[in-house]
Amino acid sequence: MKILVAVKRVIDYNVQVRVKEDGTGVVTDNVKMSSNPPDDNAIEEAVKIKEAGKATEIIAITVGEEKSQETVRKALAVGADRGILIKTEGTVEPLAVAKALQKIVDKEKPDLVFMGKQAIDDDCNQTGQMLSALLNWPQATFASKIEIKDKILEVTREIDEGLETIEVNLPAIVTCDLRLNEPRYASLPNIMKAKKKPIEIFTAADLGVDITPRVQQIKVEEPPKRKAGIKVASVAELVSKLKNEAKVI
Amino acid sequence: MSVLLIAEHNNKEVKPFTLNAITAASQMDTDVHVLLIGNNCGDVAKALSEMSAVKKVLHAEAAHYENYLAENFAPLVVKVSENYSHIVSSANTFGKNLMPRIAAHLDISQVSDITKVISSDTFIRPIYAGNAFATVKSIDKKKCITIRPTSFEPCETSGGSAPIEKMEATEEFTLSKFIKREEVKSDRPELGTARIVISGGRGMQNGENFKLIADIADKLNAAIGASRAAVDAGYISNEHQVGQTGKVVVPDLYIAVGISGAIQHLAGMKESKIIVAINKDGEAPIFSVADYGLEADLFEALPQFLEELNKLNSIQK
Numbered sequence: 001m002k003i004l005v006a007v008k009r010v011i012d013y014n015v016q017v018r019v020k021e022d023g024t025g026v027v028t029d030n031v032k033m034s035s036n037p038p039d040d041n042a043i044e045e046a047v048k049i050k051e052a053g054k055a056t057e058i059i060a061i062t063v064g065e066e067k068s069q070e071t072v073r074k075a076l077a078v079g080a081d082r083g084i085l086i087k088t089e090g091t092v093e094p095l096a097v098a099k100a101l102q103k104i105v106d107k108e109k110p111d112l113v114f115m116g117k118q119a120i121d122d123d124c125n126q127t128g129q130m131l132s133a134l135l136n137w138p139q140a141t142f143a144s145k146i147e148i149k150d151k152i153l154e155v156t157r158e159i160d161e162g163l164e165t166i167e168v169n170l171p172a173i174v175t176c177d178l179r180l181n182e183p184r185y186a187s188l189p190n191i192m193k194a195k196k197k198p199i200e201i202f203t204a205a206d207l208g209v210d211i212t213p214r215v216q217q218i219k220v221e222e223p224p225k226r227k228a229g230i231k232v233a234s235v236a237e238l239v240s241k242l243k244n245e246a247k248v249i
Numbered sequence: 250m251s252v253l254l255i256a257e258h259n260n261k262e263v264k265p266f267t268l269n270a271i272t273a274a275s276q277m278d279t280d281v282h283v284l285l286i287g288n289n290c291g292d293v294a295k296a297l298s299e300m301s302a303v304k305k306v307l308h309a310e311a312a313h314y315e316n317y318l319a320e321n322f323a324p325l326v327v328k329v330s331e332n333y334s335h336i337v338s339s340a341n342t343f344g345k346n347l348m349p350r351i352a353a354h355l356d357i358s359q360v361s362d363i364t365k366v367i368s369s370d371t372f373i374r375p376i377y378a379g380n381a382f383a384t385v386k387s388i389d390k391k392k393c394i395t396i397r398p399t400s401f402e403p404c405e406t407s408g409g410s411a412p413i414e415k416m417e418a419t420e421e422f423t424l425s426k427f428i429k430r431e432e433v434k435s436d437r438p439e440l441g442t443a444r445i446v447i448s449g450g451r452g453m454q455n456g457e458n459f460k461l462i463a464d465i466a467d468k469l470n471a472a473i474g475a476s477r478a479a480v481d482a483g484y485i486s487n488e489h490q491v492g493q494t495g496k497v498v499v500p501d502l503y504i505a506v507g508i509s510g511a512i513q514h515l516a517g518m519k520e521s522k523i524i525v526a527i528n529k530d531g532e533a534p535i536f537s538v539a540d541y542g543l544e545a546d547l548f549e550a551l552p553q554f555l556e557e558l559n560k561l562n563s564i565q566k
Contacts, residue, residue: 129319168426222381230542235557248501
């Protein structure tokens with residue numbers, strides 16, 4: 001079995017994101033970048049499946065600028081066998097990413113495609129579902145548990161009401177929740193080894209995919225600031241404030 | 250052109266966020282048609298037809314529509330979509346799972362999780378866990394939109410008498426199969442719509458200690474929330490999670506107990522009207538968004554809180 005894992009380079013989840021003064025976006029200069037957290041779960045799950053002897057090859061893929069190779073390298077250091085970078089400039093919307101991934105799926109014919117359920121930069125939560133639609137494959141979104149049963153995957157999904165279990169036939173797309181597993185750290189020897197693993201580079205044009213944005217960003221603003229609150233000295237004071245000042249209880 | 254709203258329901262009742270989505274849809278165009286896809290859901294069709302903002306109900310039934318698999322729903326929505334300018338659903342796990350599948354079939358770049366409708370093609374949506382708000386304009390001919398339910402008021406559930414039009418079902422997608430759903434039944438209000446939410450974090454130390462939170466929730470008729478740290482640690486189940494990858498809540502009162510206030514948690518609650526933080530670390534970031542902060546050991550503060558509530562003559566419901 002071959003597994004394709006899609007990853008994305010995003011502003012690190014610990015960074016307090018700031019909006020640019022001219023309203024054209026957020027500050028990215030000199031800001032720490034990392035792999036999108038649920039994508040780490042996607043890689044981890046693929047590696048676990050390979051370690052269990054149920055997969056033979058893991059390909060890590062990303063769509064983004066040249067520097068996104070770092071994110072692919074990280075996946076290679078954790079256990080992916082080879083990488084693919086689809087090199088682009090500027091904003092690439094989920095639909096365009098899904099179309100680029102579709103081309104690679106057509107070429108590589110993986111049995112499973114994993115990715116994080118959502119990127120923490122644009123918070124779109126679309127790419128996996130869109131790729132499933134384009135391929136007309138089953139989709140198992142927001143997965144927190146996966147069990148491979150021959151040609152069928154049993155997936156537990158996190159939904160608003162609790163948990164849902166579905167079965168999907170392979171090939172299928174799985175989008176991963178943060179609770180799917182505990183991503184490992186790459187060891188230093190593996191980071192060194194990853195430097196020798198191949199990364200193939202394509203452009204969107206090579207693949208014949210039009211990635212022109214269809215959603216124009218007009219402006220980006222700071223959220224409204226909350227006005228500073230107060231510290232109360234005791235529980236009694238807190239309850240009194242809630243009752244008499246805020247009038248919420 | 251008209252707006253096509255995809256109803257979320259459980260074949261017996263309309264799910265509450267559908268009402269918020271109808272309000273959002275009616276701000277894009279007043280001619281709102283609701284597409285109801287389900288199995289033996291005639292009562293839902295009737296309820297939808299009585300909502301004043303709904304101008305028509307399109308109703309499709311089939312056994313394979315029982316469990317809302319996106320693979321079964323999307324082809325029908327695509328088939329119906331021809332005469333509509335917008336396709337809308339709520340940005341909860343139902344809409345998040347379904348809408349992108351529809352959008353990709355239609356070759357539309359979806360706009361997710363909008364908090365405001367500026368015009369029929371321009372919307373505001375949070376990005377970076379709500380640390381920035383983007384105004385975006387869709388230039389696709391048709392728009393696929395999911396809406397943040399807590400940013401729109403629920404619509405009226407009466408005053409209308411829309412016609413119900415039967416639709417033919419599309420074929421079953423046989424490669425995906427629903428197995429089971431484990432819903433946690435609770436007598437408490439739903440987290441997404443509760444007037445008061447009390448949440449616990451890693452500071453609760455274990456699952457049993459959530460009893461301290463539950464006692465206060467019962468007293469205040471509040472829903473119980475949790476940080477991701479508390480869910481990951483197994484103190485409480487996933488449907489309680491508030492945050493960037495969990496639920497977004499906007500209650501009148503949000504009480505954060507033993508929650509440090511990571512960016513990802515704040516993303517799910519910082520629009521609440523009044524925020525209370527109880528934490529023994531006075532430097533915790535949660536205090537920066539709290540209207541009332543109490544620097545205290547939660548194991549002392551929570552029992553006292555309950556005691557003080559018991560002393561009150563009346564509590565708002």
